Amino acid sequence: MAETVAFFRPNDERAAEATEIVREMGSEPLSDPMLAVEPTGDTPREDAAYTVLTSKTGVELARDAGWTPASEVVAIGTATADALRSNGYRVDRVPEEYSSSGLVEELEDEVAGERVEVARSDHGSAVLTDGLNDAGAYVHETVLYRLVRPEEAGESAVAAAEGRLDGACFTSSLTVEHFLAAADERGVRSAAVEGLNDAVVGTIGDPTRETAESYGVGVDVVPADAEFAALAAAVVERL
Incomplete structure (x- = not known):
């Protein structure tokens, strides 16, 4: 069974592109937009x-x-x-x-x-x-x-809390913060963080890594290239 990899890009062509990238790498995409403009x-x-x-x-x-x-x-x-x-x-x-x-x-x-x-x-x-x-x-x-965080965001937090998430791709500090806020709203924050720490977590850039780690989320990969495709590849490769 393919590993499930979550990402948090806005619900437009960026989420569609990310879905295609993750699927082409052989993983199951979980698109959970954490940012709206x-x-x-x-x-x-x-x-x-x-x-x-x-x-x-x-x-x-x-x-x-x-x-x-x-x-x-x-x-x-x-x-x-x-x-x-x-x-x-x-x-x-x-x-x-x-x-x-x-x-x-x-x-x-x-x-x-x-x-x-x-x-x-x-x-x-x-x-x-x-x-x-x-x-x-x-x-x-x-x-x-x-x-801003879309009201419906949070499917990935529930998946992490239930142990159904294998990888996560955070593209900014704000996606980390919104993920945790969505988990809070659903009463699963501790379990979601635990689930992330059992998964492979990747971030774009050291500032995002530092944010994740400040909230107790361990980061496994930070690609040298600050692009989503490189981030997804690093997460899937580690998986």
């Missing part, structure tokens, strides 16, 4: 020397708002870069490390005295804005959307 209606500033986009969702909301960048456009990750290009924007920079700290390292030697616009969700890491501020940039952050 609530747009704020705000638009990125257009007068910055550098504009940083961190997600496909942010790109699409900026496009819908009619945003036109004035200067360099920086993308965290290939998925964000691909979304920019497919929506008619240029991409001037993609940091080698797909993380806030990687972006700070990419720009810190050239942003002193420059305006940097950061357009992202309401749960963006302070590592990015603080790091750019420390490098001497004038940082402005626009919150394009809020990330």
Whole structure:
């Protein structure tokens, strides 16, 4: 019988893509979206020397708002870069490390005295804005959307609590926190954490790993490539 691997991507093409990836790897996918998007209606500033986009969702909301960048456009990750290009924007920079700290390292030697616009969700890491501020940039952050937990989320928490989960792929600290909140609501948090610790848990990036471990969830794999396909492959391989 195929192992069951849970993931928590938004209920759109990202969840569909993840389902296909996990199934093609020979595992049974359990899609339990832990994030839903609530747009704020705000638009990125257009007068910055550098504009940083961190997600496909942010790109699409900026496009819908009619945003036109004035200067360099920086993308965290290939998925964000691909979304920019497919929506008619240029991409001037993609940091080698797909993380806030990687972006700070990419720009810190050239942003002193420059305006940097950061357009992202309401749960963006302070590592990015603080790091750019420390490098001497004038940082402005626009919150394009809020990330909330869907009311129906929690199937994976029940599966973990009942010992029916073999693997779990957490793509952000917020997915960890929302998983545990959903388990709390169902009265199975302790059992769900125990179930995760009997399974193979993977996270994208060290910040997500640190969040999981701070709540007592052991992390088995953190792939070098911060993409879902690499995360799923690492979990399935460990299984």
